[in-house]
Amino acid sequence: MPSHTRPTSPVEALRRHFGHQEFRPGQEEIILSVLSRNDTLVVMPTGGGKSLCYQIPALLLDGVTVVVSPLIALMKDQVDALSRQDVRATTINSTLDFPEVRQRMTDIRYGLYSLVYVAPERFDSPSFLDLMSGLNVSLFAVDEAHCISEWGHDFRPSYTRLREAADAMKRPPIIALTAT
Numbered sequence: 001m002p003s004h005t006r007p008t009s010p011v012e013a014l015r016r017h018f019g020h021q022e023f024r025p026g027q028e029e030i031i032l033s034v035l036s037r038n039d040t041l042v043v044m045p046t047g048g049g050k051s052l053c054y055q056i057p058a059l060l061l062d063g064v065t066v067v068v069s070p071l072i073a074l075m076k077d078q079v080d081a082l083s084r085q086d087v088r089a090t091t092i093n094s095t096l097d098f099p100e101v102r103q104r105m106t107d108i109r110y111g112l113y114s115l116v117y118v119a120p121e122r123f124d125s126p127s128f129l130d131l132m133s134g135l136n137v138s139l140f141a142v143d144e145a146h147c148i149s150e151w152g153h154d155f156r157p158s159y160t161r162l163r164e165a166a167d168a169m170k171r172p173p174i175i176a177l178t179a180t
Contacts, residue, residue, distance in 0.1 A: 006059065010035070013059045014052070017085045024049045031056050034139060034175050041145075042177040050177040051078065054141035057175075058114045059087065063138035066169065067117045070144050070156060075117040082115065089115040092122060105131050120147075120158035123165040130168075137169040145176035 007013035010031045014020050023031075026044065030053045033040045044050050058065035069075045075091040082089040090104050090113050108116055122128050140162075142148070148159040166174055 008060075010056050010060065013056045017059060017087050018052065018055075019085075023052075027052055030175075034173060035060060037173045039173055040175045042175060044177070044179060046179045048179070050179070051143070053177065054139060054143075054175050055082070055087065055115065057139055061138035063136035063172075064108050064111075064113060065115045065139040065141060066132070066135075066137050066172075067115055067141040067143055068120050068123075068159075068162060068165075069117050070120065070147050072119065074143075075119075078117060079115075087115070088113045089117065091117040093117075093119045094121075101128075105135075108135055120156055120162065123161055124158055129165060132165070133168045133170070135169065137172045140166050140169065140172045140174045142174065142176040144178060146178040148176075 007016055010023075010028060014023060027049050030040055030042055034053065034057045040053075042050055042053050054065055054067060067078075069078070072091075072093050072095060075093060079089045079091055090107070092101055092104055096104070104113075104116070107113060123132075142159075142162060147156045148162075166172065
């Protein structure tokens with residue numbers, strides 16, 4: 001039976017859930033910044049361990065970490081990997097019907113998940129924002145944050161409304177991560 005006791009330190013979370021003995025350069029400083037409730041911008045190379053910079057705090061903080069991710073396949077890969085590491089995570093995206101979304105939101109309210117991955121377009125819906133406003137959101141993570149830029153081919157207009165989404169969730173600390 002999996003143990004869901006909360007780790008007491010970033011290193012314990014790293015070892016218990018991810019099987020690493022030490023952090024890569026920069027990760028621990030980033031995690032400590034997030035745990036100090038600072039907004040944090042992370043630019044690391046692809047494969048540099050950006051995801052751990054919000055996943056570790058998610059295991060240590062009360063509430064849920066909301067992760068904005070641009071691709072359903074990326075969300076699925078992250079959630080599948082986290083599940084194998086005994087980390088409770090889920091997605092809310094366009095592949096779900098309304099009853100499934102409502103059930104997952106209920107489960108999140110009851111503390112069944114540490115992380116929830118959401119496509120930025122979900123925040124375009126006032127009813128979804130209303131559902132999110134009732135959650136205890138401890139951290140708001142914006143993965144692939146380069147999508148915010150209007151100058152690149154990756155621009156997603158919904159990313160420009162993430163500030164409103166964070167405000168609706170009582171403005172938790174924000175971590176934005178990109179490899180570019």
